[in-house]
Amino acid sequence: MSTTVISESNNGTLHPVTAQLVGAASSLGGPITVICPGGVGASDAAKISGVANVISVVGDCFETYDCSAWSKTLSPLVEGELILSSSSAIGRELISSISATKGIPVVQDVTSLKNSFSATRTIYSGKVIEEVSISPPCAISLRVNSFESAADGGSAEVSTVNVSQEVAVAVKQALARASERLDVSEADIIISGGRGMGEPANFSHLNEVADVLGAAVGASRAAVDTWGEIPHSMQVGQTGKTVTPNLYIAVGISGAIQHLAGMRSSKFILAINKDPEAPIFGVADYGIVSTWEDALPVLKEQLIELLSN
Amino acid sequence: MGVAVLLKQVPDTTAKISISGGRVDEGSITKWSISPYDEYALENAIQLKEAGFGDVVAITCGPARAAKCLTEAAAVGADRLIHILTDSYLDSIQVQSLLSAAVKETGFEVVMCGKQAADTNSGSTGPGLASTLGFSCVGGVTGVSIDGGLAYATRLGPSGLEKVEVGGPCVFTFDKGDSELRRPNVRGIMMAKKKPIDSLLPNDLGIGDSDSMVVIKDHSSPPEKQPGQKFVGSESVPEVVEKLRGEANVI
Numbered sequence: 295m296s297t298t299v300i301s302e303s304n305n306g307t308l309h310p311v312t313a314q315l316v317g318a319a320s321s322l323g324g325p326i327t328v329i330c331p332g333g334v335g336a337s338d339a340a341k342i343s344g345v346a347n348v349i350s351v352v353g354d355c356f357e358t359y360d361c362s363a364w365s366k367t368l369s370p371l372v373e374g375e376l377i378l379s380s381s382s383a384i385g386r387e388l389i390s391s392i393s394a395t396k397g398i399p400v401v402q403d404v405t406s407l408k409n410s411f412s413a414t415r416t417i418y419s420g421k422v423i424e425e426v427s428i429s430p431p432c433a434i435s436l437r438v439n440s441f442e443s444a445a446d447g448g449s450a451e452v453s454t455v456n457v458s459q460e461v462a463v464a465v466k467q468a469l470a471r472a473s474e475r476l477d478v479s480e481a482d483i484i485i486s487g488g489r490g491m492g493e494p495a496n497f498s499h500l501n502e503v504a505d506v507l508g509a510a511v512g513a514s515r516a517a518v519d520t521w522g523e524i525p526h527s528m529q530v531g532q533t534g535k536t537v538t539p540n541l542y543i544a545v546g547i548s549g550a551i552q553h554l555a556g557m558r559s560s561k562f563i564l565a566i567n568k569d570p571e572a573p574i575f576g577v578a579d580y581g582i583v584s585t586w587e588d589a590l591p592v593l594k595e596q597l598i599e600l601l602s603n
Numbered sequence: 604m605g606v607a608v609l610l611k612q613v614p615d616t617t618a619k620i621s622i623s624g625g626r627v628d629e630g631s632i633t634k635w636s637i638s639p640y641d642e643y644a645l646e647n648a649i650q651l652k653e654a655g656f657g658d659v660v661a662i663t664c665g666p667a668r669a670a671k672c673l674t675e676a677a678a679v680g681a682d683r684l685i686h687i688l689t690d691s692y693l694d695s696i697q698v699q700s701l702l703s704a705a706v707k708e709t710g711f712e713v714v715m716c717g718k719q720a721a722d723t724n725s726g727s728t729g730p731g732l733a734s735t736l737g738f739s740c741v742g743g744v745t746g747v748s749i750d751g752g753l754a755y756a757t758r759l760g761p762s763g764l765e766k767v768e769v770g771g772p773c774v775f776t777f778d779k780g781d782s783e784l785r786r787p788n789v790r791g792i793m794m795a796k797k798k799p800i801d802s803l804l805p806n807d808l809g810i811g812d813s814d815s816m817v818v819i820k821d822h823s824s825p826p827e828k829q830p831g832q833k834f835v836g837s838e839s840v841p842e843v844v845e846k847l848r849g850e851a852n853v854i
Contacts, residue, residue, distance in 0.1 A: 358767075359760055361730055362739045383718075384761065387730040387742045390695070394731035399694040399816040402725040412820065417723050421620045422627055425821040432816065462739040464768045466755065472763035483853070507854065526779045527759060532616045532721060533639045533779065541853040552616055559825055562851040564843065570835075579831040579851065580843050588837035596844040600854070 295324035295410070295430065296374035300331070300392075301339055302385055308335025311380045311436075311480075313342050313443035318407055318436055319378055320344040320444055328450075329371055331364055331388075332356030336452050345450040353457040359384065360463040365391035367459045372396070375430035376411075381437050382479070393433035400433040401426060405440040405538070419532035420555040438480050439538065475501075478530055481510030483541045486530055486557075488514040490546020490567065491586065494523035499590045500545060506597045512537070514547045531556035545586050549574030566590075605657030606648040607706045609716035609728065610676060612669040613638045616721055625821045637672045640717025643777040646784050647747055648715050649680040656749050658682040660709045664701050666690050670800055677795035678787035683709075684800040687808065694817040695727040702728065703735040704808035712772035713754065718743050719776075729776035738772040745780035 297319040302309035312328065312335065319326045325346040330336040336350035349371055355363040361384075369392050377392060379385040381403040393400040406414040413434060417424045428434070478484050485507070487500050497511065504511045512530040530537055531553040542560035547553060549565075549572055557563070558577050565578035568585045575581040582589055614620060615634040620627055637645070648659045661676035663669045664687040673684040685708075687701050706714055714736075719726035726742075733740035744756040754769040759778065787795070805812070834843060847854045 360739065361742060362733055365730075365734060383726075383743055386719075386726045387740065390727040390730035391734045391740065393695065393727075394699055394734035397696060399696050400725075400727050400731070401817060402723075402727060416825070417822075418614070418620050418627075419616075419721070419724055420825065422622065423823045423825055424819065425823075427818045427820050428816060462769055462771050462773070463741060465760070465765050466768045467766040468763060469757065469766060470764040472759075472761070522781075536724065541847065541851070551619075558828065562847070562853050563828075563831070564847065570833075575831070575833060577828045577831075578833075579828075580846060581831055581833040582837070582839055582843060583833065583835045584837045584839075589840055592837050592840040593844065596841050597854070600844060600848060 295322050295376055297322065297324060297326050297376040297378060298372045298374045299326060299328045300368070300377065300379040300385065300388060301328050301335055302380040302382060303332070303334035306334060308338040309380070310443065311438045312339060314438070314441040315378045315380065315436060316342045316344055316444040318441040319376070322376070322407070322409060327374065329368060331368060333454065340450040340452050341446055341448050343445045343448040345448050348450050348452040350452055350454045351457060352454060353459055355459040355461050358461065358463060358465050360461045361387045361391055363459045363461045364388060365395060367457045368392060369395045371455060377433040379435045381435035386435050389433050389435050398431045398433055399428060400435070401428055402435045403437050404434050405437050407434065416536060416559070418555065420536045420559055437538070439482065476510040478510045478512040478528060478537050479535045482539055483507050483509035484512045484530070484537060484539045485509050485543040485545065486512035486514065486547060487517055487545050488547030489516040489520055490548070491517065494521040497524065499586065503590060503594050503597065506594060506601060514550070514553050516550070544574050544578070545590065547574055548572045549577065605660060605709070605711045606651055606713045606715055607660050607662055607709050607711045608645050608648045608676070608681065609702060609714065610641045610645065610661055610663045610672050611638045611720045612636070612663060612665055612672040613720055613722040622822050622824055625823070627822050635668060635671065637675060638717050638720040638722070640719060640777050640779065642784055643780050643782065644715035644717055644775070645676055645679065645681070646782050647777065649785070651747070651749060652680060660685060660711065662702065662705045663687070664689055664698060673800055674795045674798065675787070677798040678791040679785050684798060686800050686802045688802055688804055692815055692819055694815040695731055697813060697815060698728055699731045699735045700810055701805055701808060702732050704810055705803070706732070706736060708808070712738070714738065714774040715747070716774070716776055718778050729774050733774040736772065736774070738774050739769055740774045740776070741767060741769055742776045743778045744775050745778055746782065747775050
């Protein structure tokens with residue numbers, strides 16, 4: 295099996311999911327090529343153990359994200375029986391576009407993969423687990439933090455390809471800067487708030503706990519729909535994001551079926567809610583019946599004490 | 604001039620999904636709806652129509668039941684309805700070739716759909732269709748306006764929320780936007796019931812039979828969570844934090 299991994303970048307550096315993609319490819323055997331769009335992180339990709347070649351693809355088109363222009367530039371360089379990408383928004387778009395160009399099928403957001411190929415993923419935002427079989431050549435995007443990272447210690451050769459490509463998408467105006475916060479779909483720990491937070495300004499208390507833990511901040515659909523200040527990008531659940539962090543902390547979230555679908559596969563769930571009958575307690579490993587006003591300051595203080603030791 | 608809107612009918616997000624014999628039991632699903640992100644695409648297409656940008660053609664691909672989502676689209680203003688009748692599970696390439704044939708038939712160069720469907724949550728169709736058609740693709744947009752032959756889209760890009768200009772044919776995939784989704788009025792609903800649907804078989808679009816390259820092996824429910832430990836009052840927080848480290852080993 296020969297695999298091409300499309301690397302993922304994050305603020306001009308190689309995203310750690312790239313090593314997870316290589317780890318998944320390694321378990322299937324065969325040579326692994328990593329393609330770095332815009333050349334981002336190429337030297338770091340070469341240090342991932344198991345990588346045979348790195349292709350650093352540079353060119354004007356990588357200054358702005360234009361899915362079609364990137365895909366046209368990358369597709370001729372993508373070879374092999376299996377194409378892997380991250381199931382981030384850009385990863386999904388690129389692999390959809392590249393696989394369509396090549397006329398091969400794509401399966402998205404896979405969480406486990408067995409040889410030639412049985413792929414597992416969740417559908418209906420986590421309500422159902424689906425297992426599909428798919429034969430090479432094919433394309434598969436993998437969910438962040440679902441596969442073991444390949445170790446460091448590689449020394450692959452890096453070749454640079456410079457491609458000129460027409461772009462159709464131009465940024466005219468930046469309306470708001472990207473949030474400095476980690477996205478919920480990538481975080482190991484998420485702390486989410488619901489309508490029980492009372493008002494959007496109170497999410498600052500969640501931010502404070504998140505800062506201590508290095509966590510992402512999420513929200514329930516009820517919170518997003520009620521308060522314009524809480525962006526949809528924070529929404530966990532059906533019509534939002536499906537997440538599988540190691541720890542999910544739900545604060546003032548009652549636990550509607552759509553929300554539970556999107557977070558129930560988290561490894562551990564801590565729920566804080568003043569209503570002892572809230573459905574969220576049905577999926578929580580640890581439940582604290584308390585108002586957030588009482589619980590969050592203690593939680594923050596305890597975490598600071600624990601993590602500073 | 605006009606917009607082709609792609610709609611997928613999915614179980615309503617409030618529907619309970621049950622499994623029978625290793626497959627999702629579609630017969631037990633009581634309510635089907637237009638996939639939520641597709642509704643934002645439809646809303647934007649209707650707004651463009653109101654601004655003078657030609658007709659809205661709504662296209663769906665799926666079994667007989669999916670015709671309902673076209674009628675719902677007609678009730679809020681879609682002008683023409685195309686239903687590609689398919690009964691079996693299709694892989695991404697099959698879906699894209701059917702939809703691209705239907706879009707070509709409209710002759711339109713602006714295509715709108717949701718960024719992903721609420722059933723499979725995949726997101727392959729928009730960008731894949733764009734490749735198949737040779738169109739550009741701008742994903743995750745919350746609004747599109749058209750002025751002087753150029754499209755302007757608001758999207759959450761890698762560096763933040765931005766307004767981008769697009770020249771030439773394009774597929775826009777929609778995220779949830781600020782637009783209030785319109786509700787059909789009684790007249791709209793009555794008119795929509797009489798609106799004819801162009802029901803096409805893949806062969807009518809020149810697409811021959813093929814086998815899906817992706818085969819569903821099994822559907823199962825996620826494992827039930829074991830009942831957890833419950834504590835009362837904020838005074839229990841230190842004990843729980845202790846367990847998050849000692850038992851769960853997650854902090």
